[in-house]
Amino acid sequence: MRKLVLANSPLCKLCGKPATVVDHINPITLNNLSQFFEYTNLQSLCNRCHRIKTLNDRGIDSRFSRLKEGKEIKESLEQ
Template sequence: MPGKPPRICGCGRKVPAGLRCECQAKADAERKARFDRTRPSSSARGYTSKWERARAEFLAAHPFCRRCGAPATVVDHVKPHRGDAALFWDRKNWQALCVNHHSSAKQSEERRAARGQRK
């Protein structure tokens, strides 16, 4: 079965199927940098040394990703806390995830949910 053909980016470059053009990657990095400049620091969002100790304790008790069983390295908030300290520290709202599930699948789900709320 043949693969998808390359596509032409808006900048005119030929890009292999499934890959991003250099100009798109640069635009993504710039967009993320603009967002990060407006975002409070991690400690201002609650990720302090107290969090690091609680996170390590939770991962010791829950060493595997809740979704795939791979070694877990991230403690994720099931329901985004959005600055709510009670929800942030509610261990029933925590789940152990691998980096892949936290950084890709979970973030995509949250973006889809946010788009649904705006409609």
């Protein structure tokens, strides 16, 4: 699945740099395990954007607090 997502979307959805990570748009929890392999819940990100998004998902970093459903918010990276 990872190779397919990166082949179809080789650039980071947030900053436009080459993507290296496939991210779950909606983080996987025990309540939504069925979304783990759902293609529509996956997006390509670079390592930097993935780290920031993951920290935000965990409530540690607010730079991506406006990130919803994989929408691009490139301006957040410029902070």
